[in-house]
Amino acid sequence: MFNLNAINDKIFKKVIVNPNKKELRSLASDVEVTTEFKNASYKSEVKNRSAKNTYIVDEIEVGVDQKGISKDKADEIAAKVFEYIKEKEVIRVDRKMGMNEKFSYNCRLYISKEFARIAHMWHDTLFNPDDSENPDLVSIYIPEWPERIMIAYPETGVTFILGSDYFGEAKKSFLRMAMYKVKKSGGLGFHAGSKVLRVLDKNNKIKDVGFIMFGLSGTGKTTLTIHDHELTGEEKAIVRQDDVIFMDEDGYCIGTENGFYIKTEGLNPANQGILYKAAISENATLENIMVREDSTVDFDDVSITSNGRGIILREDIDTTDDTVDLEKAHKILFITRRNDIVPPVVKLNPMQALDAFMLGESIETSAGDPSKAGQSKRCVGTNPFIMGSEIEEGMRLKEILQKNKDMECFILNTGSVGAKEDFKGEKLTINVSTTIMKEIAKDNIEWIEDKEWGYMIPKEVKGIDIEKYNPRNFYTKEEYDNIANMLREERKAWLSKYENQAMKEVAITI
Numbered sequence: 001m002f003n004l005n006a007i008n009d010k011i012f013k014k015v016i017v018n019p020n021k022k023e024l025r026s027l028a029s030d031v032e033v034t035t036e037f038k039n040a041s042y043k044s045e046v047k048n049r050s051a052k053n054t055y056i057v058d059e060i061e062v063g064v065d066q067k068g069i070s071k072d073k074a075d076e077i078a079a080k081v082f083e084y085i086k087e088k089e090v091i092r093v094d095r096k097m098g099m100n101e102k103f104s105y106n107c108r109l110y111i112s113k114e115f116a117r118i119a120h121m122w123h124d125t126l127f128n129p130d131d132s133e134n135p136d137l138v139s140i141y142i143p144e145w146p147e148r149i150m151i152a153y154p155e156t157g158v159t160f161i162l163g164s165d166y167f168g169e170a171k172k173s174f175l176r177m178a179m180y181k182v183k184k185s186g187g188l189g190f191h192a193g194s195k196v197l198r199v200l201d202k203n204n205k206i207k208d209v210g211f212i213m214f215g216l217s218g219t220g221k222t223t224l225t226i227h228d229h230e231l232t233g234e235e236k237a238i239v240r241q242d243d244v245i246f247m248d249e250d251g252y253c254i255g256t257e258n259g260f261y262i263k264t265e266g267l268n269p270a271n272q273g274i275l276y277k278a279a280i281s282e283n284a285t286l287e288n289i290m291v292r293e294d295s296t297v298d299f300d301d302v303s304i305t306s307n308g309r310g311i312i313l314r315e316d317i318d319t320t321d322d323t324v325d326l327e328k329a330h331k332i333l334f335i336t337r338r339n340d341i342v343p344p345v346v347k348l349n350p351m352q353a354l355d356a357f358m359l360g361e362s363i364e365t366s367a368g369d370p371s372k373a374g375q376s377k378r379c380v381g382t383n384p385f386i387m388g389s390e391i392e393e394g395m396r397l398k399e400i401l402q403k404n405k406d407m408e409c410f411i412l413n414t415g416s417v418g419a420k421e422d423f424k425g426e427k428l429t430i431n432v433s434t435t436i437m438k439e440i441a442k443d444n445i446e447w448i449e450d451k452e453w454g455y456m457i458p459k460e461v462k463g464i465d466i467e468k469y470n471p472r473n474f475y476t477k478e479e480y481d482n483i484a485n486m487l488r489e490e491r492k493a494w495l496s497k498y499e500n501q502a503m504k505e506v507a508i509t510i
Helices: 021-027 071-085 113-123 167-184 221-226 273-279 350-359 390-403 430-442 477-496 499-505
Strands: 014-017 040-042 054-057 089-097 105-112 137-142 149-153 158-162 188-190 192-200 206-214 236-241 245-247 253-255 259-263 285-287 309-313 331-336 345-348 361-363 376-378 408-413 446-449 456-460
Touching: 021 089, 021 113, 040 113, 054 071, 071 137, 071 149, 071 158, 089 113, 089 167, 105 113, 105 167, 113 167, 113 285, 137 167, 149 167, 158 167, 167 188, 167 245, 167 259, 167 390, 188 390, 192 221, 192 245, 192 430, 206 221, 206 430, 221 236, 221 259, 221 273, 221 331, 221 430, 236 253, 259 273, 273 309, 331 350, 331 361, 331 430, 345 350, 350 390, 350 408, 350 477, 376 477, 408 430
Parallel strands: 014 089, 040 285, 054 149, 105 137, 137 158, 206 331, 331 408
Antiparallel strands: 089 105, 149 158, 188 245, 192 206, 192 236, 245 253, 259 309, 285 309, 345 408, 345 456, 361 376, 446 456
């Protein structure tokens, strides 16, 4: 029905072309609440992504965990949108995703003028374009549409975002599409952060260790990505990317964004000093945060929503440098947030890493489905934005791991251990997680095999009483076995969904 080149300024009544950041903020001034920090704060009617209303057009084979829509039906909706926008004034914003030409995309957003706040926020997430006249990806965003529905055309590179005014829909529309293009080009797009830990090794020599961290929203991925691990002097943490990366066959990880979209619930300078400092910068933009009548910001008040957010710029994060790319992902962390028998950290072989990727275990957070917050959740690759076969992505990751023997994989639990009906569990604090990562980088952990599960667990971790967090200490053998058996059955049931994609490759190894 249409192609990317046919979507241009001429199909709209009027287009405001590429206003700068200051101009975008001015266009959104009627809905801005200016905070004590002189940054802009906005409120949306919709407070989280509408995953249930997101559809992939069946111009490709839709994956198991994706909702498909026929091209005929999608084209029918698109035709109505095209008719509507003939009389519509919109803002056009062109930005560039990524700094590396291997996987880099020109992105164009068209959005209704009255929702300039979304254009203002999205402008800060990406980079200045090299070519603003030839977009690779286009999103048409009509928040006032009477039906809430998001439609992605994978082969065409076009997304329609209709009936929601939540900024995250704009952000993810481009990242979702770019990850699919990277997969088609032989790489992999991951919902993961990246960083370097520059540490002294056992021989007291400085070395750079690259980390990528998979994790669903709300599991601590951003906190761990940006944390400094209390490294000082020659040793330091260097942040590369927060949300989505593109990996090639050699483990090189290309970054995508210039702005980080952070959760702000409970944000404070004591535990998250780097994030807090960036969030109170005049450059930041806040969303669905409590701002008092006197302009003071209360990150602890979640009466608006527990999914309050902020966009912060890399330039305001003390631990960034001049690139978003990572030379090598030496360590891959699958971050989970569970509360019972999953240890603080386990080390995996490539087949176990495939399982961890396919399971994508955690608990639901307010960033996903607030009505189910706290319940068990699984999502392949902790990536709800995959388009096409899920197992194909898992298998490609396993192939990369088998080719690159210097890459190691871990599950890192940021929840608790030992939870019971009358006990919330022993909390795995930020300090526990960041210390574990630091000691992994230094290669200081002695690993022993857990005979029951087959993965490796730490015998000791410098700076932590690791035995304090041994899940078996909190349960009788019968209690532990009951939880373990239930977990295995849940995992088997989840993986069975992918048997038609690659039956022999999907098996429980953890």
